[in-house]
Amino acid sequence: MAVRSVQLMVDRGELQAWKTPGGHRRILRSSLDAWLAGRGGAAMAPAAPATAAASGNRPLTLLLIEDSVHFQNLISLVVKRELPEAELHVASDGIAGLAMAGRLEPDVLLIDILLPGIDGAALITSLRSHPQFARSRLIVITALDEAQRAPYAFALAGVPLVHKTALVTDLPPLLAQATAALAELPA
Template identity: 85%
Template sequence: MSRVNANSNVPDTCSTTEAAQRLGMAVRSVQLMVDRGELQAWKTPGGHRRILRSSLDAWLANRGGSATATAPTPAQPRLATPGRPMTLLLIEDSVHFQNLISLVVKRELPEAELHIASDGIAGLALAGRLEPDVLLIDILLPGIDGAALITSLRSHPQFARSRLLVITALDEAQRAPYQFALEGVPVVHKTELVTQLPRLLAEAAAAFAA
């Protein structure tokens, strides 16, 4: 049972399920956030996590108030404009891979515009604003469940014309729990970015130019 704040009669802890609902994430993503120290929590004698609401509020405050508040707002469909540059959005938390992918994109698509978001929530907001031609997304992201993000983007009419590419450090067996979101989506292992990403970028560029 959650502890109660004597001043407000509101529980000052919540379950991982409650936290996941508030953040718009999978329960497993919240558990990983606890393990990484992003959320403060303790365990009951039965082994259940109880997350401090103060740490949840602080995490949300650092990201603009709430997970849902930063979701993309409806926008007018972006019309194809002759001569406009191809737009790519990379959602990746590793600075190393941000730099590596930036180098590959600059080499393969020198005229393209590449935008980078370091967490899923910021990436979702940026995607809503940019409506990019290509979305490159890591599965494991801080701030949001990567599989849920991918599924949401694939099903949203606003991103129907965006080409989706998934990048990951997970091997095929480790990707099994995310297979529902990855069906039919090109997946590039991070160790093969330099060899596989150029071909996928070339295909995206050809579709953009068509």
Template identity: 70%
Template sequence: MPDDVRDTFSTLEVARLLGMAVRSVQMMVDRGELEAWKTPGGHRRISRESVERWREGRRSGPARPAPVARAVPAARRVLLIEDSAHYQNLVSLLVRQHLPGVELHVADDGIAGLALAGQLQPDVLIVDILLPGIDGATLITSLRSHSQFSRSRLVVVTSLDEAGRAPYAFALEGVPVVHKPQLVAQLPGLLKAALEATTAAA
């Protein structure tokens, strides 16, 4: 059945329609931005009306009260490029707790992350060095050198300690780096600083 005559979509279908990761759509449902319910078989269904309402809101700006409190200026976007579901969930939790007005989008690999970054033009990019499908140093260098991403601030997260990061030193020069064991302590402050910097530069 064509998408334009259907009343509901699966989470995967909404992710494809909106150009997002499935996890991002799930978080939108959790935040109440999309209306969803589960079938007797346990499959999540998302209403077409709420998807269209969200799309319209993105085109024209919020036409109704936002479902979350806004602690920073509207439409601030953060893109996380990270293949670990555990760290995707952890970063999502930190953003909700410390920056509740920020839109967090998630990409599972470097290639999808580059495509999504080009589409979203995020204020801040959080990138893991070790990603499937692309060399982390190559990805970071591309993000830093491409004019399309010139306004985006970059934060790198990694499980590599200082010695393990040595081969990537040329790409990481001048970029904030968070060792994953310190994510909870360090990432919220770095994100706030990065967002403030993009506001000042606007």
């Protein structure tokens, strides 16, 4: 099938998709399976992921909640370099990010503490305390220095944190730690 045909199917609502920060469409497998079933075709067998999530039956899923397009792009590059088979989803604000987190149940959450429309500390605290996200690993991304982070200490206690000026050097080991911790969780 031609790329343009698939784009039109998404635009008409025949397939459900989301767009990457680079503008590429990502079709939901469940949407494609439903479309195939409606045409009398067989649903696709799940692909064997190269980077398995803790459950072992889907690719590692990451959700980035960050309002700066610059940092969205930078973090996307780091994630693609470190975890090339992982699925990275991006939300530009806390409300959309919360909705996506509930839908995706990501393995790793990368969250900026300063977000438009929602208190980042409250978001982090809620995600940490909700049983639905007990398996999710959390990494906080911030431009705040230590003194500026003091009011958020209750939300940041025990959470890996990377300063935006050190993303390229400090994020890769945190991603490795998060994926290692996921691998140790019982299925």
